[in-house]
Amino acid sequence: MDKRRDYWRKNLWLTCNLLAVWFVVTFVAAWFARDLAVYTFLGFPLPFYIAAQGALFVYVLIIGVYAARMNRLDEDHDVSEQER
Amino acid sequence: MRTFVQNLRRYYSFFTGGFVMFVLTLAVAEYMGMPEQWIGWTFMAATVLLYASIGTLTRTADVVEYYVAGRRVPAIYNGMATGADWMSAASFIGMAGTLYAKGYDGLAFVMGWTGGYVLVALLLAPYLRKFGEFTIPDFMGARYGGHAARSLAVVGTILASFTYVTAQIYGVGIITSRFLDINFETGVFVGLGGILVCSFLGGMRAVTWTQVAQYIILITAYLIPVVFMSYKVTNVPVPQLVYGSVLEKVTQRENEIMADPAQVSARTAYGQRAAALGKEIDGLQQPGNALPAELRQARIAQLSKERESAEAKSRPLTHHAEPFPGDSAAERDAARLNFIALTLCLMVGTAALPHVLIRYYTTPSVKQARESVFWSLLFISLLYFTAPAYAVFAKYEIYTNLIGSSIIELPNWVHSWAKLGLVKVEDINHDGILQLAELTLSPDVIVLATPEIAGLPYVVAGLVAAGGLAAALSTADGLLLTIANALSHDIYYKIINQNASTARRLAVTKGLLLAAALIAAYVASLKPDTILSMVAWAFSIAGACFFPALVLGIFWKRATQAGAVAGMIVGLGLTLYYLIAVKFFGMEPWFHIADVSAGIFGIPAGFLTIVLVSLLTPAPDPQTQALVEHVRYPRLKNPAV
Numbered sequence: 001m002d003k004r005r006d007y008w009r010k011n012l013w014l015t016c017n018l019l020a021v022w023f024v025v026t027f028v029a030a031w032f033a034r035d036l037a038v039y040t041f042l043g044f045p046l047p048f049y050i051a052a053q054g055a056l057f058v059y060v061l062i063i064g065v066y067a068a069r070m071n072r073l074d075e076d077h078d079v080s081e082q083e084r
Numbered sequence: 085m086r087t088f089v090q091n092l093r094r095y096y097s098f099f100t101g102g103f104v105m106f107v108l109t110l111a112v113a114e115y116m117g118m119p120e121q122w123i124g125w126t127f128m129a130a131t132v133l134l135y136a137s138i139g140t141l142t143r144t145a146d147v148v149e150y151y152v153a154g155r156r157v158p159a160i161y162n163g164m165a166t167g168a169d170w171m172s173a174a175s176f177i178g179m180a181g182t183l184y185a186k187g188y189d190g191l192a193f194v195m196g197w198t199g200g201y202v203l204v205a206l207l208l209a210p211y212l213r214k215f216g217e218f219t220i221p222d223f224m225g226a227r228y229g230g231h232a233a234r235s236l237a238v239v240g241t242i243l244a245s246f247t248y249v250t251a252q253i254y255g256v257g258i259i260t261s262r263f264l265d266i267n268f269e270t271g272v273f274v275g276l277g278g279i280l281v282c283s284f285l286g287g288m289r290a291v292t293w294t295q296v297a298q299y300i301i302l303i304t305a306y307l308i309p310v311v312f313m314s315y316k317v318t319n320v321p322v323p324q325l326v327y328g329s330v331l332e333k334v335t336q337r338e339n340e341i342m343a344d345p346a347q348v349s350a351r352t353a354y355g356q357r358a359a360a361l362g363k364e365i366d367g368l369q370q371p372g373n374a375l376p377a378e379l380r381q382a383r384i385a386q387l388s389k390e391r392e393s394a395e396a397k398s399r400p401l402t403h404h405a406e407p408f409p410g411d412s413a414a415e416r417d418a419a420r421l422n423f424i425a426l427t428l429c430l431m432v433g434t435a436a437l438p439h440v441l442i443r444y445y446t447t448p449s450v451k452q453a454r455e456s457v458f459w460s461l462l463f464i465s466l467l468y469f470t471a472p473a474y475a476v477f478a479k480y481e482i483y484t485n486l487i488g489s490s491i492i493e494l495p496n497w498v499h500s501w502a503k504l505g506l507v508k509v510e511d512i513n514h515d516g517i518l519q520l521a522e523l524t525l526s527p528d529v530i531v532l533a534t535p536e537i538a539g540l541p542y543v544v545a546g547l548v549a550a551g552g553l554a555a556a557l558s559t560a561d562g563l564l565l566t567i568a569n570a571l572s573h574d575i576y577y578k579i580i581n582q583n584a585s586t587a588r589r590l591a592v593t594k595g596l597l598l599a600a601a602l603i604a605a606y607v608a609s610l611k612p613d614t615i616l617s618m619v620a621w622a623f624s625i626a627g628a629c630f631f632p633a634l635v636l637g638i639f640w641k642r643a644t645q646a647g648a649v650a651g652m653i654v655g656l657g658l659t660l661y662y663l664i665a666v667k668f669f670g671m672e673p674w675f676h677i678a679d680v681s682a683g684i685f686g687i688p689a690g691f692l693t694i695v696l697v698s699l700l701t702p703a704p705d706p707q708t709q710a711l712v713e714h715v716r717y718p719r720l721k722n723p724a725v
Contacts, residue, residue: 026427030407042328043329045331052194059465063457067454079720081450081451081718
């Protein structure tokens with residue numbers, strides 16, 4: 001039973017952390033966009049790059065990390081399903 | 085299972101190869117002198133025929149197949165199907181145009197429509213897959229009990245999906261009328277046929293396998309013109325990498341245009357026109373005017389619209405890359421707040437749109453549902469991170485080659501799109517030269533005209549049209565199926581007649597599908613508003629209605645039926661009230677938030693109401709709590725808590 005509780009707690013912890021990354025890269029970056037406009041990255045003004053490409057890479061990465069970590073967590077905590 | 089996956093790979097490799105051959109053959113035919121009209125028709129006919137044959141081959145009379153494609157769609161294919169399901173006419177045709185018009189501020193759509201998948205992946209998809217029923221109202225019904233939550237969810241589904249599907253059919257009308265040279269209303273009904281051939285016979289199963297094919301067509305069609313454009317301008321065929329340098333050139337050109345006296349004179353002329361229109365409006369508002377009140381109101385409304393557009397043209401242009409431009413600090417702050425509000429509403433809406441969420445019912449396992457969201461976003465990002473490049477390249481071409489050229493010698497594409505009313509040119513300062521303010525572009529025209537702007541052969545324009553059609557058809561199919569399933573499964577089967585036979589349930593679904601499609605086509609043929617603003621409404625509606633109840637239903641065992649029902653009513657009610665009051669009754673916006681972001685009020689209100697009302701009502705029964713426990717773990721050996 002503890003193992004199950006442990007699984008859920010780890011899931012929540014991972015979810016919260018990844019959502020924090022999502023929040024920073026989207027909303028914090030957008031809030032300070034005008035201040036970040038003095039920097040450039042790969043020829044783009046930095047805020048433009050973040051909103052047009054950078055954030056998208058990070059989103060894909062977040063989901064990839066979540067899927068990989070959770071699929072492993074399932075196995076470790078003995079809740080993984082048998083694949084058909 | 086293994087041979088099924090192998091076969092899939094074989095079919096779709098064969099299909100992709102065949103499609104490339106088809107395009108190349110047409111290119112050769114064009115070179116040998118095949119007329120443009122024929123190319124347009126061939127593209128339309130061939131792709132629709134293809135969808136129709138997939139739709140017919142995968143017809144089914146099995147409920148699990150019809151509603152959730154037999155739950156055996158592998159993660160990667162479900163990812164492609166979700167991509168096509170998701171990317172609508174607005175994404176394909178409208179988004180690059182919006183980015184062209186709005187610059188940085190338009191990127192709210194890029195982030196909103198991709199970042200929403202983070203919420204889908206982390207908060208919803210794996211749990212809904214474990215729950216494993218047929219529709220989103222199903223989850224509401226099971227989790228919160230009774231018919232109230234289920235029925236409300238059906239109302240939300242229809243409100244969100246119907247505006248959305250209307251926009252898709254409108255997009256189909258625009259594309260078919262331009263490329264088949266028929267009138268818009270006929271185009272709408274031709275498109276309707278294209279939609280129904282996929283979904284009618286095979287339900288979700290047919291829609292899934294057609295969508296995979298449609299994804300391949302739409303992504304190819306989206307990438308090719310901009311790759312050529314990039315090669316033409318920078319000699320590097322990877323537009324996403326190099327458009328930073330083009331953006332720099334656009335900024336330079338913007339500075340020149342701002343300073344050029346001829347440009348200033350055109351802007352001044354529009355300023356004078358706006359002032360004149362203002363005087364005329366004032367005159368009409370004076371008491372003692374001879375016109376009857378009704379006519380006067382209509383005239384005032386029309387003049388106000390003209391004044392607004394003239395005023396917009398009189399303003400100096402803003403830099404494409406500048407975030408939140410504005411004349412004063414207050415204006416800039418309002419723009420920033422709106423950007424953030426819109427991004428949030430689009431994200432939450434993405435994570436709550438039923439036609440996307442039900443796609444995750446179709447994977448074989450929870451594990452694959454998680455992986456499938458990854459593939460979905462990867463395939464979707466391919467388009468979304470190209471769209472800003474489209475906008476920048478188009479702006480570069482138009483600012484450097486079109487602006488400043490003689491009005492009697494404008495290129496052909498301007499005339500062909502002007503015929504449809506999507507491009508307007510007016511020589512307001514009578515100098516015979518085109519100034520920026522004198523050019524009006526509909527956002528929809530950027531993607532559709534890029535092949536012609538880049539001077540590519542007509543076959544590429546045909547390919548883009550086929551891609552836009554694929555985007556609109558695939559989304560419309562997913563939406564219509566969602567509407568029909570919500571009505572037939574949740575209302576008819578679960579509430580009205582629980583003893584209905586399989587054959588009868590499917591017959592009802594098909595009847596409703598047809599009815600919904602016809603009504604949507606009729607509404608679309610009336611040409612209401614522009615595609616993008618209508619679609620953006622659906623996000624606030626879906627976000628406020630579903631998201632709080634879904635997330636709390638999974639993550640908070642204490643959420644009760646009364647809480648969920650109250651939360652959905654408050655969230656949806658507040659959002660609709662704000663949308664309608666601001667858009668149609670001229671209500672002063674709260675905190676300067678635009679009507680499309682109405683969800684920014686509705687979503688938190690929904691969460692708050694669910695929490696408060698749940699705490700005031702008794703905790704859910706053990707059976708419901710066990711259901712929550714059940715969806716949280718991919719497999720439980722001993723279900724007792």
